[in-house]
Amino acid sequence: MPAVRLHDTLTGSVREIEPIAGPQGPVTFYSCGPTVYDDAHIGNFRSFLNADLLRRTIELTGVPVRHVMNITDVGHMTDDAQADGGGEDKMAVAGRRLAEAKKSGQLPAGADIDPSDPLAIANFYADRFLQDARLLGLKVADEVQSDPSIMPRPTRWIPQMIDMVRRLIDRGHAYVAGDGVVYFDVRSFPDYGRLxxxxxxxxREGQGGRVSAANQANKRHPADFMLWKPDPAHLMKWDSPWGPGYPGWHLECSAMAAGLLGEQIDLHSGGEDNIFPHHECEIAQSRCCHGGPAFARHWFHTRHLMVEGQKMSKSKGNFFTARDLFAKGVTPAALRLELVRTHYRVNANFTLQGLADGQRMIDRWARHAESLASAIEGLRSTGAAAAAARHAAAASGPLERAVEDFGAALRDDLNVARAIATLNEALAKDHADACPARELAALRRMDTVLGVLDRNAPVASKASEDLEARVTELLSRRAAARAARDWAASDRVRDELQALGVQVKDGPSGTTWTRVVR
RNA sequence: GGCCGUGUACCCAAGUGGCCCAAGGGAACGGAUUGCAAAUCCGUGAUUCGUGGGUUCAAAUCCCACCACGGCCUCCA
Structure with missing residues (x-):
């Protein structure tokens, strides 16, 4: 099967992925994962899910992927902008927030953590991230259960980071400044800025408005960035040749990527805001430390997500976490599709309307999957050997024929919209004579990338159970009214259900209901 | 100031020189269905691609200018 063609931020070109290990792979793929000072929001998940979509697309071509995603548990500073570390430790901020939540009884049940223990805070949010990620079908979050190394935590990689700093100093790419901080010397790496x-x-010094001249005094060049900050007062600190302190925030990815995947890797992903400075600095560190022509062969960056046409940011407060949406009754399938259906190199606009649009599409796919499954079951139970033989000999059905185009669209720099259109077109075609087993297999194969069919149900919670009980009660009242042909009473109950955000459907095989997302 | 991306129907969105009087989904509208609805199924739906020029036999696609929006330039996915 042809290889996946993918845009590379570094060269600005679309090229085939050619695994370092050879055409059979595996492809080595490092993704910048979440920081765990707080719950991940949907913008974070757009980036993580696009990485997941990429790895699933590569796997669809038959090439295995070794995908690593870090979980940043080192408490970096709120004012890392100052490059030599300043402001407050984010983990401390998270701890204070948790302590307040604890006091007011807002902590979720079973979450009895010590807000003064930074690692406990990190683990608390990491666990919540993994729950969300599994619901959304992030494959790496499933794999980590059998292979913990695949989602590494920087706090366990400090020796390797220290080693890198030492090598960078030895090779003349880093220096200890007057304030004792170890900086990377950007002028020692001519390719700095290429990405x-x-x-x-x-x-421009301070163009982002966050670097003050005073903090630059110790550095040889304003763009020099911190590798190690000695700071005995820091919340998390480790011994080092430069005194007890903590590592610079770019260092962890360089160290873990090299340790787990190799000094040169095939793919490296992150959100567009990671391009600079994070990935620029990673390239500088990694190449200066390990030598070689490249760090990652392809840089894959997902653009930012807008919400209802507005920029999403923590400071604006217009952001949703995945959990917020699950609590509203949004299915993981709909959220996954909504976050992935707009091409990764375009700003996407997240809307509740879009979520509903996608949900209808997924529901249609799911209905087809069900009807194919029952067709297979029907043939089996009637022992229709003749029909089975006819199906086996039948020409390919529309779904089976769509698989190739579906894959081709994805291989073309992840053209999800075209892939989905291919699927929808196939679904609208007549498949009366097609073999249901092969058709279902084809649909399932396409879903190995989309990843929606098996997560198309609302996430269960205490609230959703309460709602269900209430709805069941109202529905039986309505059924009684309908049996008595008391339409006025029946419609009153339906209005009541509507007020609860529940849509009633009377079908031939009884009444069903769904939650309306508002 | 530098670097980068985007502008296609009411909304989301594909298309990167002829197959485009422009895919797919949603909304809307019409029909079937329904106690009435919802859901479902069928059908309708842009002679036009931010604006103005240009290149070409041929442009949504290439070039120039302008307008608008978004991102990054040491917190951020």
């Missing part, structure tokens, strides 16, 4: 376009002569 982001922020070359040293173009970089």
């Amino acid at each position: 982001s376009g922020n070359t040293l002569d173009q970089l």
